[in-house]
Amino acid sequence: MSLRNILIHPDPRLKKVCAPLEGVDSAVRKLATDMLETMHDAPGIGLAAPQVGVLQRLIVMDCAKKDEEPSPMALINPEVTWASETMNTYSEGCLSIPDQYEDVTRPAEVRVRYLDVDGQLQERAFDGLWATCVQHEIDHLDGKLFIDYLSKIKRSMITNKMKKLKRERARL
Ligand code: NI
DSSP: OOOOOOOOOOOOGSSSSBOOOSSSOOHHHHHHHHHHHHHHHHHEEEEGGGGTTBBSSSSOOOOOOSOOOOOOEEEEEEEEEEEEEEEEEEEETTTTTEEEEEEEEESSOOEEEEEEETTTTEEEEEEEHHHHHHHHHHHTTTTTOOOGGOHHHHHHHHHHHHHHHHHHHHHH
16 A cells, blocks of 8 residues: 555646546556545545546545444446435535635435446445535546535635645645
8 A cells, every 4th residue: 555645726637537447457456545545644535536646537435433433435437326306515625625614515315336446336325424525526537626616706715725835835
């Protein structure tokens, strides 16, 4: 396992539509393992491959609460097959947009079809924080960030903060 570098917004790689994976091999499994380790280390509850500079359709998540057993998941080529009409609003954050949290409204429940790390086709229902997280991560695969749901003025304020953060980090 090894930690990968997490890209910070703005970065052109975070705006790209990612390509589907042809299948699941040891390189894909290694990437999933590295991404889970990177996500836990950050710490975060979700991470998408483009956030580590890999423009492929792979996401990892672990939304287990502190008092629950860890339940890491890797989803390859994930697709929302059903979304509830009921909506839910969460204060979202993103490892590519550190320390910024804003309310985003999304379907409260979704079903997602994906390949697991064994290459098996799965379909699973998500609700609560898991539903928010899986939709946020799938958005990353289409070059969409949670700040794209905010007003233009809020988005540019956050983007300017991130540009400043990147300048500060570059000086270190
Ligand atoms: Ni994110």
